[in-house]
Amino acid sequence: MGKRRNQRVARSRLQDWLPRLQHPRIYLQRHAQVALDSLGRMYRNPLPSLMTAAVIGIALALPSSLYLLLDNLHRMSGSWDGQASLSVFLKEKVPAAQRDALAGRIRAWEEVASLQVITPEQALDEFSTHSGFSTALEALDENPLPAVLVVVPQTAHTGPAAAEALQKKIKLLPEVELAQLDLAWVQRLNAMIEIARRGILLISALLALAVLLVIGNTIRLEIQNRHDEIVVTKLIGATNPFVRRPFLYSGLWYGLLGALLAWLLVSAGFWLLAEPVAALAGLYQSDFTLQTLPLVTLGVLLACGTLLGLLGSWLAVGRHLSAIEPS
């Protein structure tokens, strides 16, 4: 009895599904139509749709621009990396030839990225122009300054521990009087980037949440709005996927539109910031400019927007659609 019933149920289920299997083109056509319908619905109410998309756009634009800023900061700090270097003071009696040979040896080490030789003459020059002690030093008969090798560690070795190891290794060389490690800058930079990173992570998480909430909320209200329509379509034989589909597409469109707006906003923001950044770079005698927006950002934005849109509407639909049953 039970088996026969099951068989019958199975058969009738198959019958229900058969049209879909037989006509995949009609099925796809219907999907395309629903997607267009959802878009059309938004197009017919342009202002509210744009409002929702604008909120999503703003929420997506902020973390992306912050991320891009951090990225640029990183590149900028790259030009400061020279600061995270070792100043190696050679003993006064080391002759120029031996000095250059030593420089060549150290430069070949794998933990060294680059090495710059500052001769005593160069050191005096630089010192007098930068320190304001020029007149004082001019009074000296003899150059009191030693030669200096500025050693920049490989990026892999710039961590405080690695840099200190390099310092120790250099100190052991007989020609070296003193090897000074400028760690302060590295630490400061790390601390700053740590703060920025935490801040941006926090903000990104909050804003991704905001996007989810906005889309979820919009879809929820749209569902409530079309409550009667949902009831009626269910009453005349609509399946749950049929009812769900337009809302999922709505969420997708909102996310996509929001992402596009976000891209526009980020572009505008970068354009606005370009001038003061150039001024700042000028002060640092840096040829640093804000990187133009990479196209990959657009891709990432669109992907994130679409996914968040789908996810938000999926959550809203899951929570609210099943609650609507005709009675």
Added chain:
Amino acid sequence: MGKRRNQRVARSRLQDWLPRLQHPRIYLQRHAQVALDSLGRMYRNPLPSLMTAAVIGIALALPSSLYLLLDNLHRMSGSWDGQASLSVFLKEKVPAAQRDALAGRIRAWEEVASLQVITPEQALDEFSTHSGFSTALEALDENPLPAVLVVVPQTAHTGPAAAEALQKKIKLLPEVELAQLDLAWVQRLNAMIEIARRGILLISALLALAVLLVIGNTIRLEIQNRHDEIVVTKLIGATNPFVRRPFLYSGLWYGLLGALLAWLLVSAGFWLLAEPVAALAGLYQSDFTLQTLPLVTLGVLLACGTLLGLLGSWLAVGRHLSAIEPS
């Protein structure tokens, strides 16, 4: 005829309004009841209401925390103001007594905030510890360094032009060899703060807009949602203010709730940032700590939230309610 009609209309208008004038207590009672009703409606759908409030909260939290960060940065940069100073190098032959008298004279100028005398001995000490040239300098028989006066201009005079004027004035003194203006820091700081200020203004504007949009959108969808109810109440004699009121109160509550959430978020964010900031301050040998959240922030947040809420719902109500007329 026209006049009589006008009189009659005026009379009947008065009649319509009379109950309100006669019973102000009932009128206020009704307001309170609508406000509570709106709140109750939100309370009965806690999740969606919280979602909306959360979005508003996030949108309000970001500019406030950024503003607070800038505020703290400003305070922090205050402790760097010493950098925007003049280094006055005295001629080598100036004796100590004359040097101190000069220092006293300059200190008395009104454009000077403070003055620090660095004797040649102190200069040599400091120079050798900071520059890494200690060994080189130890080799010198005589101290080649002049005395230096570090002059900090009054805050009113730290602007580049004023500071330069002070520099010129000092340069004219016969005892002075050289007066160096350390403007770079001032300019860098100004450029950075300019960027930050622009960024925060932009972000604040965007997020205030986002709050308006979110509230406007929520209220709009709520209006659409209660379309039938609005039609029915209008059909049985509800005035426009009567219909409008619950939505305005909804907007107000959303704004208020959002502001409260924003305050919680800002507090949480500050708590999270406290540690890395302390680490950074340690690196600068600064006793700087993040200022605890001032209570006035809460006040400003609540005010902004409420106002934005009311404004958003006002705009939505204005646009959408009048369009709903029974037919």
Added chain:
Amino acid sequence: MIRFTNVSKRYPGGFEALTNISFHMEKGAMAFLTGHSGAGKSTLLKLIALIERCTRGQIFLDGENVSDIHRRRIPYIRRKIGFIFQDHHLLYDRTVYDNVALPLVIAGYRHQDIGRRVRAALDKLGLLSKERMYPITLSGGEQQRVGIARAVVNKPMLLLADEPTGNLDPDLSREIMQLFGLFNEVGVSVLIATHDVELIHSMDYPVLALDHGRLAATAEDYA
């Protein structure tokens, strides 16, 4: 109470639902409005309640010319009218009690008065036991009676009923009609649109018959 002079109503689409209607219904009178489906019965009632505005002619209500009245005055006019809608127009997220109380809340009655009046109205329509229920859980006829209760709860001067017995069985229909008669006896003017010919004939009230938007028989003689 109601005076139409050469009233026409053309809907935005261009369809003329009412053409050149003139009649007069005295204060305290009761009359039926009949006609085929689409004849314009609902349109006529909507013109009186200012739900639609006439495109030609003049409408007087309680002596006031309402054909070009200002939008802001409309709510106050509507409060004098109890309207029973063809499609109920109940609020489905409020209880029967709250639905019936709505006109009183809108008019700003005091809490105590509201309770008393609502219960009285529900009692008259045999709905006291359904007070706490939501309209969606009521049968079609019960919903229609809730609509009637709401229309009469604030003792309007004029009662307009659009197909008030469309969903009621014959017994109940007769009862409701008798109820309207009782209202009429205490001075309320009543105008009922219905297609229930049998019912009309069984009661002795004047009949306004509409045919494709034109008046076939008027209540003038009764006035």
Added chain:
Amino acid sequence: MIRFTNVSKRYPGGFEALTNISFHMEKGAMAFLTGHSGAGKSTLLKLIALIERCTRGQIFLDGENVSDIHRRRIPYIRRKIGFIFQDHHLLYDRTVYDNVALPLVIAGYRHQDIGRRVRAALDKLGLLSKERMYPITLSGGEQQRVGIARAVVNKPMLLLADEPTGNLDPDLSREIMQLFGLFNEVGVSVLIATHDVELIHSMDYPVLALDHGRLAATAEDYA
């Protein structure tokens, strides 16, 4: 077609709307369902269309026991049934055409077929000229006819009508009933809930009479 065996329906509130109903209506039959307001007519029709689920007893539809059917199967059952609702249940933001086309869209018909079938249904109900209008601009009776067109457009095996003539004038009511008769003649089973006693008596179909949720007379004899 429809078989009820000892079916009872108790609503969540505790009210028992139907008590111990048993009857059988054969495939291709036509019958009326009557009873006072609140007797349980709508409830019985809702049980058949699985809008409400019975609390006791068993319901067979076209040989299939639907009393404990899985939720996912319900839409496919409903597609076999044309339901004319007491309160129309039209979509007010779509044209008459789109409303009538909805069951075909849901069932996944092809574009061309939809147009042909919808126009045929509208034509039968005298609504072809209102095709592009929105339901809100239609008279009560016209809306009811749109609901009927929507119910018959996908040629269901079973037609359930809840008070289909509540808003129609007597002439139109008779026409609509004759239309149901025509459907029945081409093999559609028809069950009509109505309180229009006159109409029932004028037509020669079996009658199921409900009284406070109990069956007073059955169609068994006809089966």
